Amino acid sequence: MDQDYERRLLRQINHQNLPERRLTKSGCTSSSPISVKSGDRFIPARAGSNWSVNFHCTNENCRSPNQNHKAKEAGSDTGKDAVAYAALLRNELLGAGIEAVPDPHADGRRHALPTEGTHSLFRYTVHTKRVPCDNGNEVSPYSLSPLSNKSHKLLRSPRKPARKISKIPFKVLDAPELQDDFYLNLVDWSAGNLLSVGLGACVYLWSACTSQVTRLCDLSVDGDSVTSVCWNDRGSLVAVGTHKGYVQIWDAAGGRKLTSLEGHSARVGALAWNGDQLSSGSRDRVILQRDVRTPPPAERRLQGHRQEVCGLKWSPDHQHLASGGNDNKLLVWNSSSLLPVQQYSDHLAAVKAIAWSPHQHGLLASGGGTADRCLRFWNTLTGQALQSTDTGSQVCNLAWSKHANELVSTHGYSQNQILVWKYPSLTQVAKLTGHSYRVLYLAVSPDGEAIVTGAGDETLRFWNVFSKTRCTKESKSVLNLFTRIR
Numbered sequence: 001m002d003q004d005y006e007r008r009l010l011r012q013i014n015h016q017n018l019p020e021r022r023l024t025k026s027g028c029t030s031s032s033p034i035s036v037k038s039g040d041r042f043i044p045a046r047a048g049s050n051w052s053v054n055f056h057c058t059n060e061n062c063r064s065p066n067q068n069h070k071a072k073e074a075g076s077d078t079g080k081d082a083v084a085y086a087a088l089l090r091n092e093l094l095g096a097g098i099e100a101v102p103d104p105h106a107d108g109r110r111h112a113l114p115t116e117g118t119h120s121l122f123r124y125t126v127h128t129k130r131v132p133c134d135n136g137n138e139v140s141p142y143s144l145s146p147l148s149n150k151s152h153k154l155l156r157s158p159r160k161p162a163r164k165i166s167k168i169p170f171k172v173l174d175a176p177e178l179q180d181d182f183y184l185n186l187v188d189w190s191a192g193n194l195l196s197v198g199l200g201a202c203v204y205l206w207s208a209c210t211s212q213v214t215r216l217c218d219l220s221v222d223g224d225s226v227t228s229v230c231w232n233d234r235g236s237l238v239a240v241g242t243h244k245g246y247v248q249i250w251d252a253a254g255g256r257k258l259t260s261l262e263g264h265s266a267r268v269g270a271l272a273w274n275g276d277q278l279s280s281g282s283r284d285r286v287i288l289q290r291d292v293r294t295p296p297p298a299e300r301r302l303q304g305h306r307q308e309v310c311g312l313k314w315s316p317d318h319q320h321l322a323s324g325g326n327d328n329k330l331l332v333w334n335s336s337s338l339l340p341v342q343q344y345s346d347h348l349a350a351v352k353a354i355a356w357s358p359h360q361h362g363l364l365a366s367g368g369g370t371a372d373r374c375l376r377f378w379n380t381l382t383g384q385a386l387q388s389t390d391t392g393s394q395v396c397n398l399a400w401s402k403h404a405n406e407l408v409s410t411h412g413y414s415q416n417q418i419l420v421w422k423y424p425s426l427t428q429v430a431k432l433t434g435h436s437y438r439v440l441y442l443a444v445s446p447d448g449e450a451i452v453t454g455a456g457d458e459t460l461r462f463w464n465v466f467s468k469t470r471c472t473k474e475s476k477s478v479l480n481l482f483t484r485i486r
Contacts, residue, residue, distance in 0.1 A: 091151045099153040165420065165430040169461035175199060180437055180456025182352065182396065183269045183310040185228045187441035187454045191235035194252060195452060198226030203240055205252060216250055217257065230271035239278055241268030247280050249292055261296055263288050272312035279321060281309030287323055304331050304340045313354040320380065322364055324351030330366050332380050342383050348372040355398035359405050367395025370413050389426050391419065396440050401466040402448030408465055410453055412438030418453060420465050434461055
């Protein structure tokens with residue numbers, strides 16, 4: 001190479017490597033930061049990395065709300081396999097120490113990662129002695145399995161069977177003239193396994209044991225119609241509310257009317273038994289409590305609603321009566337006072353759906369109409385609101401399971417669906433569809449396993465939604481012996 005050219009090249013390179021100088025206003029020069037040119041290799045600094053935190057960010061707490069919702073609904077075998085695989089990875093990578101497969105439906109249950117004693121992601125240790133585990137089993141130090149002792153326990157842990165609820169009714173009955181009226185209660189199931197249904201001016205009884213249908217009464221001779229039906233606790237008497245404001249008491253076994261109670265000036269849309277006392281709610285905004293063993297004048301008048309009373313339910317301890325009205329109010333009465341002891345005004349529409357929990361004393365659930373759509377829970381012992389959820393459609397009925405802390409709700413505008421909820425997480429266990437109109441009527445079988453729903457599409461549909469035991473065995477209810485008919 002030419003020496004002159006080499007000197008010029010070296011001078012140019014040295015000139016480029018010198019710091020840039022600039023002239024300030026004062027005439028002095030100042031140096032700017034030196035621009036360092038790096039190569040194409042990038043080696044990150046790993047000294048300050050916290051691998052436990054980094055890997056922990058991939059758990060369920062960092063998922064989107066939609067992913068968390070799907071994770072809560074995971075009840076299939078595939079979902080449980082994914083949960084078990086995630087727990088296995090936690091054991092092997094992070095030393096989480098999980099020994100049992102977590103339940104995807106657990107209420108807020110999280111398996112926290114232990115931080116004590118976990119300083120690094122990988123551990124290079126050699127086990128020189130046999131490590132005992134549960135049930136007398138041992139993991140040999142010469143085992144070819146790469147899994148740890150905790151992971152072996154995890155894989156041997158019993159798997160809880162998935163909850164399976166049939167999405168189709170096991171029986172369908174025709175119900176001609178079943179009215180599409182939100183304020184009526186025309187279906188009830190007795191302790192004797194008899195279903196009473198108000199169809200037009202008649203009340204029919206359907207036996208779940210024999211499938212026999214009998215007509216109990218016909219009000220057309222008096223120019224009246226049925227607006228509500230309700231069985232007493234023993235299942236021997238059925239109360240019938242009429243459009244003209246009468247309340248008739250019928251003996252189901254004998255098929256005869258025992259008495260007819262007056263007092264209301266408008267239709268009776270809600271009935272509730274409390275032993276030998278019968279409460280009736282009417283469009284005249286009055287609730288009447290009467291003892292069927294005494295003469296008709298012996299009655300208590302409860303006045304608190306400003307519009308039609310459309311929901312009535314007595315508490316399991318027979319001490320408090322909950323009433324819902326078209327004035328968007330939920331009132332709680334005791335057995336002695338003539339004024340409500342509690343009043344809840346959070347609903348924005350009519351309150352027809354009311355249900356007392358048989359598992360927690362003083363727990364009351366209520367549902368609002370089309371403008372509200374919310375399912376709300378109240379602690380009537382303290383008068384406090386517990387929690388609420390927007391169901392997305394009009395709430396028509398509520399019923400608690402007798403065997404588990406679950407409840408079922410039926411809906412109208414605009415989904416016309418049946419939802420099974422787990423309390424207190426309010427996780428949707430199942431969504432049942434089939435009715436083409438609002439699901440206005442609901443009753444639970446005496447064994448607590450099946451429900452019947454009625455709608456303006458003039459059908460009654462029977463569903464298996466609850467079970468006495470947490471297993472996938474076929475229910476032993478006598479209702480399963482029947483075939484589907486139309």
